[in-house]
Amino acid sequence: MQPSTDRAAVVQALILASRAFVGMTARSLAAAEEEVTLPQFRTLVVLAVRGPQRGVDIAEELRINPSTGTRMLDRLARKGLVRRTRSASDRRVVRLRLTPAGQELVDQVLTRRREELERLVEATAELWRPEVTRALTAFAEAAGEVSERDWWLGWTEHQDDEG
Template structure:
């Protein structure tokens, strides 16, 4: 074993785990891209990711979305402008502080996220079924821990009653 290849608890070397995750991430991005393209080819993966942030965290300032996606504020603003033009998000001002402008999912944005998630789930189920003989009971908990360590919100927590704009008060003037 190379000096920098320290074993993990399961006996796999860290570099081997990283390489396996790189390959898996390419496959997962491909599944995400195909699922999104099948539902709405006019929405890019970064735009979809912004919608997922809104679904997971509720109404957000554009600056918060930009920070979450690790893009420049101007890039985040342009991306959010496009989502608003496409009717997938809407700017709104909370009644508690009318100076703050937040982006919120519309019903169409919420539907898109749900449809793409459902499509991804179907694709992943097919891949898992095709590889069922190599799955170990520790894989699912390891992947959940990996997602948590990377800052992902568990899917079960996404839809904790964040209202769509259709359920909120007046939209912002913009």
């Protein structure tokens, strides 16, 4: 990257893009039957991506206070979107996992978001060069996101673990 003005322009473009992504997710959530906040949805996505987790691990991933995470997980459990299970080897360890309803909600929201992204990419098709795609992929990897393929494979593996 060249001068600092280029870096500032990139940061500004990413801020605008992140607002657009949050807006797409919010619209997709609003269309869902289940009332879920953005932080609650992010929790569901963490469970979908990472599989069963301890509450403290989820709070750490979301960078929130563990007590805040516990309250949020309690709400999601009451809605039937997550469930708690005890470890067979250590009964003190409680893990949370998505229920089928939780996974269905994640799938619905992500499908709506994908459809909106496909529409936007089509409208801006002339801008999508391989280097743009590589840069966005590297950015997501640096942020700790897993690829779409790995995300879906992770869910299939966790489903198989249940039964």
